[in-house]
Amino acid sequence: ELTEKCEAGIILTGSEIKSIRAGGVNLGDAYGIVRGNEVFLLNANIAPYKQASYNNHDPLRTRKLLLHQQEIKRLLGKTTQKGLTLIPTKMYFKKGFVKIELALGKSKKKHDKRETIKRRETDREMRRQLKRW
DSSP states (O other): OEEEEEEEEEOOOHHHHHHHHTTOEEOTTOEEEEETTEEEEESOEEOOOGGGGGGOOOTTOOEEEEOOHHHHHHHHHHHHHSOOEEEEEEEEEETTEEEEEEEEEOOOOHHHHHHHHHHHHHHHHHHHHHHHO
């Protein structure tokens, strides 16, 4: 369940920018963390750029996010008190700069998971029945 969203800048190297332009980004396992007065993006996979030779970057390195101090304090409060997690939802270009959209995510409760599993199984059964016809 995703609640609030905010936009952040990200510090990248040249080969990472070129790789992002080529579509080599995977935010599947990525998450954000607040350490002190800074926000970092962890486990975001930006594929190595093939033409970068020896100047290539580490695909899974920790990247610093650029936010105002007010936003960092607000996010720090919400992630520590309410148990919310920073989840990157999308990465895009805005006026030539790479921006990342962060959302505050809340994990599902056990009964919510059961509902999701039940819904998935009924959908699968319906598709199976439709295939027979």
